[in-house]
Amino acid sequence: MKRGTRKIETQLAVIGTGIAGFAASIFARQRGLDVAQFGHSGAMAYTTGYLDLLGVHDRRVRQDPWAALDELRQDEPQHPMSGLSNASIRAAFDGFTDALGDMGIGYTKAGDRNLSGLLPNGLAKPTFSVPDTMLPGITALERGAKTLVVDFEGLQGFSAKAFEVNFRDRWPELSSARLTFPGMENRQVFPEVLARSLETRATQEALAELIRPLLKGVEYVGLPAILGMHMPDEIRARMEEAIGARLFEIPTIPPAVPGIRLRETFERSFPEMGVQLEPQLKVAEVDFRPSGATLHLHGPMEDLEVEASAVLLATGRFLSGGLKSDQDSLSETLLDLPISQPQDRDAWFRQEYLDPRGHPINRLGVEVDGRFQPVAADGAPIHERLFAAGAILAHQDWVRQRCGAGLAIATAHAATESAAAALG
Ligand SMILES: Cc1cc2nc3c(=O)[nH]c(=O)nc-3n(C[C@H](O)[C@H](O)[C@H](O)COP(=O)(O)OP(=O)(O)OC[C@H]3O[C@@H](n4cnc5c(N)ncnc54)[C@H](O)[C@@H]3O)c2cc1C
Structure with a gap:
């Protein structure tokens, strides 16, 4: 033809x-x-x-x-x-x-200063404007606030423990935990798949339920960047309410959800x-x-x-x-x-x-x-x-x-x- x-x-x-x-x-x-x-x-x-x-x-x-x-x-x-x-x-x-x-x-508005953007390996880099989902992590680091970073069984390229260890000197109130992502037991998981799964209220609630018992005075919770593909700000707000702490995303290694x-x-x-x-x-x-x-x-x-x-x-x-x-x-x-x-x-x-x-x-x-x-x-x-x-x-x-x-x-x-x- x-x-x-x-x-x-x-x-x-x-x-x-x-x-x-x-x-x-x-x-x-x-x-x-x-x-x-x-x-x-x-x-x-x-x-x-x-x-x-x-x-x-x-x-x-x-x-x-x-x-x-x-x-x-x-x-x-x-x-x-x-x-x-x-x-x-x-x-x-x-x-x-x-x-x-x-x-x-x-996204944050153009300001007068660079921000210290968190990186997956527990380092920070100078950047200028960040997704609203990532800003609380930058504030938490600046304030040295009591913060829990969470990763997931089977997730490659993002380790909450490595993040904690590399930041330890600068951020003594930082701790880490590993969870099994709801519905994804015993398998390798990818940030894109987790983000699409978190688009549903059922997964949001199930994950919040796993995080809540870990808090014990924690003010901020950091997750790899997986808070949905389409409405990340809404999902963050909903999950913050469900867990009762400020929530933020940390970029993962490429290919990654934010891009x-x-x-x-x-x-x-x-x-x-x-x-x-x-x-x-x-x-x-x-x-x-x-x-x-x-x-x-x-x-x-x-x-x-x-x-x-x-x-x-x-x-x-x-x-x-x-x-x-x-x-x-x-x-x-x-x-x-x-x-x-x-x-x-x-x-x-x-x-x-x-x-x-x-x-x-x-x-x-x-x-x-x-x-x-x-x-x-x-x-x-x-x-x-x-x-x-x-x-x-x-x-x-x-x-x-x-x-x-x-x-x-x-x-x-x-x-x-x-x-x-x-x-x-
Ligand atoms: C690993 C990595 C991490 C990064 N992290 C950051 C960061 O933290 N902060 C930051 O500010 N920037 C970051 N960047 C840079 C950013 O993503 C862009 O690469 C950069 O801003 C340049 O953008 P660009 O649009 O000029 O080029 P590119 O992003 O390279 O886009 C070029 C586009 O042109 C298309 N193209 C090529 N040839 C043709 C053709 N013949 N016809 C039609 N389309 C064509 C390609 O498919 C592509 O879509 C990162 C980049 C990489 C690779």
Whole structure:
């Protein structure tokens, strides 16, 4: 049977379904643009759920991300966030977290300080905005409050005992316990399965019943991030009432519920917001013309052709397939955009794996101008209607700088502003 081709039109085609792509669609809708978004699973299922802004600069952990951004502008003027004002970055965070709140996942508002986000192995890292389900854990650590952390028989990659032992010096009132998750006796269990099971009231009540006798003066209870996939704030509130203590989530190792939860929330809410979303389709080819581009996608049953007036590229780095490399060079996968890079592959890496300066390859990527338009070696835009955002951009090392979501959100905000201006 001959495959059909479905055709759609849009003002802005967003390529990529990571934080940058989803943020770009949200901002573009807030600016009144018609949006279609395409992508595939990527780094999102790996994220902790924390939204970092700038946690480390000049090899020091920073409490004040805004002061660190001021320093970044001096020290790294080419960093993608250096051309953006603190006010516009704050507006971007507010726009993103407000939209998440409307979709049913509460996040803390952009503040003046970084927070100490708890990690599964009993460490903390600087982050900026956290899911409301995780905030009480940060407060409990700050206050050194009497807290019980619980894990489950058969759960891999999260140990309440290890969490307790690693935090012991900083948090003497912390204790741990292991339970059998209701209905999941004698088997290996996965956070995603536990989260989906906790969507039901029966499981919520059964788990609360197991936790309640352990409390004995405990003020806070920490669980791995499993408080439902869809309404985590409601489930937390209900379970807090049932156990009579404050409850919080701790991120687990990837793939983890907070990232899957974000992705499923966007997938559920975007059609209502008017975004034409294809979350399981990669863009295979793009043909540019003066007034926009045609995108070609190949689904399992049919092909898709998208007429777009502008394109925003947010395809991430190697893990998500936005960049690739061979023995000689690094390239951008979809449009073959120029990547400014050393001649010699030896210059991609430093000698020492743990060199505190990081490796040069991590800062290679797509070069953009002040309007977030990819540029050629002479600095001229590759195409008047092409924009880029997120981890694919050059001159940043988001892992080392602890700025993953901040970079994605802030640059998506700026790139959609430029796209909206270009589209009049
Ligand atoms: C293990 C891990 C932990 C993390 N923890 C944190 C954290 O604690 N805090 C934080 O702020 N950030 C964290 N991040 C970073 C964060 O998840 C994002 O990777 C980062 O914000 C960059 O987002 P992005 O949208 O630019 O790219 P990505 O998230 O990499 O998304 C790129 C998207 O583009 C899609 N794509 C690629 N090629 C095509 C194509 N041809 N057509 C269509 N789509 C395509 C991919 O499928 C993917 O959906 C973590 C990441 C990882 C991997």
